[in-house]
Amino acid sequence: MADVDDAEWNRRVRDETDTERLDRNWADLLQELRVAQTGVQLLTGLLLTVPFQQRFPTLPGHAQAVYLVTTALSVAATGLLIAPVGMHRLLFRRHARQVLVSVGQGCAVGGLGLLGLAVTGVVLLIFDTVAGTAAGVAAAGCAFVLFAGLWGVMPLALRRSSGVVDPGSDEVHDDK
Known part of the structure; x- marks a missing residue:
């Protein structure tokens, strides 16, 4: 059943046109971005204040390097998670929903x-500062495994094991 056409499945099961599917996909994406944007904006804002704290200059060089990399990751994440909104504004009324969704x-x-x-970097920085480098590396490793597992491995495993997967789509369809 892996060769089921996504558009055909949506017409048959959801009784939805291609345009309705794109509208639904866009609405779903925006809702997901709203959730992520709040967290990433708070994290980035807090990270941007750290160098202005009295104790920041006393951090060892490696901790300052971790801070800079972590801040760069957080700023980049902020840019990526907000980018679809800016693109939508510039492409508004240009019939570019397919491009926007993709x-x-x-x-x-x-x-x-x-x-x-970025959160893994924050964990490394905090544990390194409070409990030492070994604790920082261990805690960051645990955070990395947590995020990779919950945000990567698990969804990919669920995608493979449940329903029909259309290779041309990021959606999994339970055809029941």
């Missing part, structure tokens, strides 16, 4: 990946 999907996946890495 590019927005890539931005969301990339932004979430960078957000996971």
Whole structure:
């Protein structure tokens, strides 16, 4: 059943046109981005204040490097997670919903990946500062495994094991 056409499945099961499907996909994507944007914006805002704290200059060089990389990851995640909204504004009324959904999907996946890495960097920095480098590396490793597992491995495993997968689509269809 892996060769089931996505558009045909949507017409048959959802009774939905291609335009309705794109509208639904766009609405779903925007809702997901709203959830992620709040967290990434708070994280980025907090990270941007850290160098202005009195103790920041006393951090060892490696901790300052971790901070800079973490901040760069968080800023990049913010950019990617907000990009689809800016694109929508510039492409508004240009019949570009397919492009917006496709590019927005890539931005969301990339932004979430960078957000996971940024949070992992924050965990490394905090545990390193409070409990030492070994604890920081161990805690960051655990955070990385958590994010990779919940945001990567698990969804891909679920995608493979449940329903019909259309190779041309990012959707999994339970044909029941």
